[in-house]
Amino acid sequence: MKRLLLVLSLLPFTCFSQTIGEANGGEVLFNPNNLACITEEAKANINTEVEVNVAKLIKQGKLSIKKASLAAPTFIWPVKKAATSNFNDVWAISNYVDHDATFPDKVQDYNCGTNTYDTSSGYNHSGTDIFTWPFSWYQMENNLAEVVAAAPGEIVYKNDGQFDKSCASNSNASWNAIYVQHSDGSRTWYGHLKNGSLTTKGVGDTVTAGEFLGIIGSSGNSTGPHLHFEVYDSNSNLVDPFSGTCNNITSWWQDQPDYYDPNINAVLTHSAAPNFDNPCPQVENTNLANKFLPNTDVYMAVYLKDQLVNTKTFWRLYAPSGSIQNNWSRLLPYSFTSSNTYWYWRFNDLSELGTWRLEVTYEGQKVTHEFEVAATLGVEDQKLAQISVAPNPFEDELKISGFTFDQADYNMAIFNQLGQKVIEKEVFSDRLNLQFLSKGLYFLNIGDKTTGSSKSFKIVKK
Numbered sequence: 001m002k003r004l005l006l007v008l009s010l011l012p013f014t015c016f017s018q019t020i021g022e023a024n025g026g027e028v029l030f031n032p033n034n035l036a037c038i039t040e041e042a043k044a045n046i047n048t049e050v051e052v053n054v055a056k057l058i059k060q061g062k063l064s065i066k067k068a069s070l071a072a073p074t075f076i077w078p079v080k081k082a083a084t085s086n087f088n089d090v091w092a093i094s095n096y097v098d099h100d101a102t103f104p105d106k107v108q109d110y111n112c113g114t115n116t117y118d119t120s121s122g123y124n125h126s127g128t129d130i131f132t133w134p135f136s137w138y139q140m141e142n143n144l145a146e147v148v149a150a151a152p153g154e155i156v157y158k159n160d161g162q163f164d165k166s167c168a169s170n171s172n173a174s175w176n177a178i179y180v181q182h183s184d185g186s187r188t189w190y191g192h193l194k195n196g197s198l199t200t201k202g203v204g205d206t207v208t209a210g211e212f213l214g215i216i217g218s219s220g221n222s223t224g225p226h227l228h229f230e231v232y233d234s235n236s237n238l239v240d241p242f243s244g245t246c247n248n249i250t251s252w253w254q255d256q257p258d259y260y261d262p263n264i265n266a267v268l269t270h271s272a273a274p275n276f277d278n279p280c281p282q283v284e285n286t287n288l289a290n291k292f293l294p295n296t297d298v299y300m301a302v303y304l305k306d307q308l309v310n311t312k313t314f315w316r317l318y319a320p321s322g323s324i325q326n327n328w329s330r331l332l333p334y335s336f337t338s339s340n341t342y343w344y345w346r347f348n349d350l351s352e353l354g355t356w357r358l359e360v361t362y363e364g365q366k367v368t369h370e371f372e373v374a375a376t377l378g379v380e381d382q383k384l385a386q387i388s389v390a391p392n393p394f395e396d397e398l399k400i401s402g403f404t405f406d407q408a409d410y411n412m413a414i415f416n417q418l419g420q421k422v423i424e425k426e427v428f429s430d431r432l433n434l435q436f437l438s439k440g441l442y443f444l445n446i447g448d449k450t451t452g453s454s455k456s457f458k459i460v461k462k
């Protein structure tokens, strides 16, 4: 009822300046075949490894022995948008923990819903699946969705080096993962990570809440890039951290997301229609563009998570002069709560040169996206693709090759594992002296100031 009132109260703003046709787009599913994230056998092996490491660490005096009397930790969200991402948000939840021990097709999530799964072989989903949306493979390729520690703790096991582009059952392969023990003895698992993306910290090292652990990937049993987040309490019992009618606990989250959490994940412009028909694991052809010639095709798209029935998106397109060129809205007549949606329009009548602003409002949230209409287009995007860095890992100096264009048009930034900017250069430089950086993993971002496109490299200081 509350939602309906909100829609009605926004109605006076829906004055159409011109007729806008129907949107294109639709629904994009994640893990439609309900593939088990991890086998019981693999879980048992992991637990054995963790116990061996924990015993070793205790013996070495490197792990505070678990004190069951300590309160369980409270979690921050384990997925974070990378500083280099220009999306509004990067994740959505596809599956919760299955509380119904019977199978198959006997499922119940914490909210007494069915946003979870089991398999005929007896697997009941034992974690929370958080996948990247939109353009999962593109996000993985460009390190745009980071996995971070949900609470402070100590790494008690780590697994890297596994193939990370699984599209189907891959039961012979392990996932890349990090396992963290918290001060009360509870543990969090972070699985399916991207190969080689894991923090340089190892077993016995401590991590703070929010500290970078790796990049979301598709290693192990997986149909696409997502994080499988699994929790055990101090007595090694599986925990569903979400509190609800069918999981009567105190939430382990500091700020538990709503069961239905409608959100704009991105407002983007494209040179051709966005689509998701790429064969797995090919990176989506995003057709992302932020610079257009006058009166050529501009595709304007919104990417929603948890679209609810009878909600509306409100669109406003501002010309460089500040006037409203178009103003329209779209009623969303269906719910898509276990999948995601994207909707777009094509315009070819933008002639005013300069910076345009597209503003989309959904469920009280407003997201804006800027793009250029210019008399000429560069070929910067293709050029960015040719850039490479070496050596990597590096000692003192990092060289960037393949750059043959105007240095003043590009900027550079280096981010640490916490997503903090440690170096910023307003102008491109093909040699970076990074002697003063401490050892570890960083991300170098090279950005085209005009088009907004960028390329990101994972770099390691030896």
Ligand SMILES: [Zn+2]
Binding pocket: 037, 125, 126, 127, 128, 129, 227, 228, 229
């Ligand atoms: Zn999972």
